[in-house]
Amino acid sequence: MIYFIYVIILVAFIDTFAQLPIISPFAHELGATPLLIGLAVGMYSFTNIIGNIFAGFWIDKNGAKRVLYIGLGITGLILLSYSLVHTPIQLILARFFHGLSGGLLVPAAFTYLANTSVKTKKGKSMALSGAIVGLAAVLGPAFGGMMTETAGVKWVFLIIGGLMLITALLAFLLLPQTEATMSRRIDSKETGKSIIDLLKNVPLFYAYLGSFALMFSQGVLAYMLPLKIEALNYGNEVSGMLMSTFAFTAILIFILPTNKLFDRFAHEYMLNTGLVILGIGLLLLSVTSQLSLLYMIMVIYGIGFSFIFPSINALIIQHTNVLDRGKAFGLFYAFFSLGVVVGSVMTGALAVTANGAFLIGTTVVLCSSFILFILIMQRKKASASIN
Known part of the structure; x- marks a missing residue:
């Protein structure tokens, strides 16, 4: 199962990195002013911070698995909604919710990875996860740029959104429950x-x-x-x-x-x-x-x-x-x-x-x-x- 967590990390970071070369041109194509382009680019990171913090509380209360598959599912649906965007304001709203839901994924994935890694090899596990992030940093922008050139920017969101939904279903079916929730049941005082x-x-x-x-x-x-x-x-x-x-x-x-x-x-x-x-x-x-x-x-x-x-x-x-x-x-x-x-x-x-x-x-x-x-x-x- 640890390798499937690496797949989830790859999907989450490809989503992040694939946006880098395409959001500004997409906003400009929709007729956004420089201010609105800046808002469209920055909104994701801003609400991502809120999602990260909220994810921490949710993970500790219910375990990482639930946060993972729900976060993947919601993010997948939001990515699909980009195909319905026709104005700069709609794009900014999509970015708002995308950052919020995307903020759930990475803390949950790394918490799950930490709780399932062999104790003596935590550093190695995190190094391998770093390799996955590096791979996403290479693949994401290349995919975003290439797909935009060949099929249009909305297909970037449709493909990654579909991939997110498939990954959410697999996470729900394949991942065992995480240790955090079980620990709470054993000792409710802590x-x-x-x-x-x-x-x-x-x-x-x-x-x-x-x-x-x-x-x-x-x-x-x-x-x-x-x-x-x-x-x-x-x-x-x-x-x-x-x-x-x-x-x-x-x-x-x-x-x-x-x-x-x-x-x-x-x-x-x-x-x-x-x-x-x-x-x-x-x-x-x-x-x-x-x-x-x-x-x-x-x-x-x-x-x-x-x-x-x-x-x-x-x-x-x-x-x-x-x-x-x-x-x-x-x-x-x-x-x-x-x-x-x-x-x-x-x-x-x-x-x-x-x-x-x-x-x-x-x-x-x-x-x-x-x-x-x-x-x-x-x-x-x-x-x-x-x-």
Whole structure:
């Protein structure tokens, strides 16, 4: 069943990534103003944050399976509804509900994966899930762009919506009930931690800070890399190849024996190392214009990403139990979505150049790394004094 969870993660992230190249042109085609285009693009991420947090409570109350198949079913129906969209306002409404329902999927999938993984191989399981996300990052935009060119933008939503509905039915029929609900039945006195308690948990804060910094950099990269490539007079396909280079690098680290690193070293150290590498990659992007060097830098960026993503997931697993893991993953993916929104909106609002945006990303990521380092050292000293 663990492999079917990977399929669900793939479907959920293909839905997310397939939208990237098509929403702005679709909104423009419907006659949207620049403001409405921005709302259409950003609405999904905004309501996704709400869905992530709501999903956490629902998962801890009813188990991840129910949230998964209901979320998949509702998201599938909403995707089908895009075929009925004829105005910018209708598109914004569809994006509102799409983000809300889509926010249920990833926390539920990762909670289910965490609760079913072998205890000694949590890091490896999360590394493999990272490979799935990387694969979706390659397949999603390619599928969205290709299908739009050949059959029209609405067929992107119809096909992914149909795939969601089939996956929802299979999840309902095939997945066994999750551990969270059974634990509540055994011990009704244990209710798990509140969101405030989870935010105060220092190791979990490592994960939340790391997820925000990672996706802030992703927001900057997705927005500014195509602009940098355009300014250098390279074709649009170069941006896609550079993004694929980073994704394939991360996938290789996730699936090769290097994935054993995530169970061998402390997750917080792997996370901080990844942030430093990511910051270096962004800094190099800001000062480099030679194409061959840009490909090498995207390899560096991919290594940083590959160290961060499994580590923050594994930290959540390590420092939660089945009663509050859903809320913890919901918070994690809320920070995930928030990072993308803040990263792209901030750089757009400041009206900086691509190189300036990469420097802002460098500052945010390396400052996050420094804060994380201080927190780790403080916790280590506190632990040593107790012992």
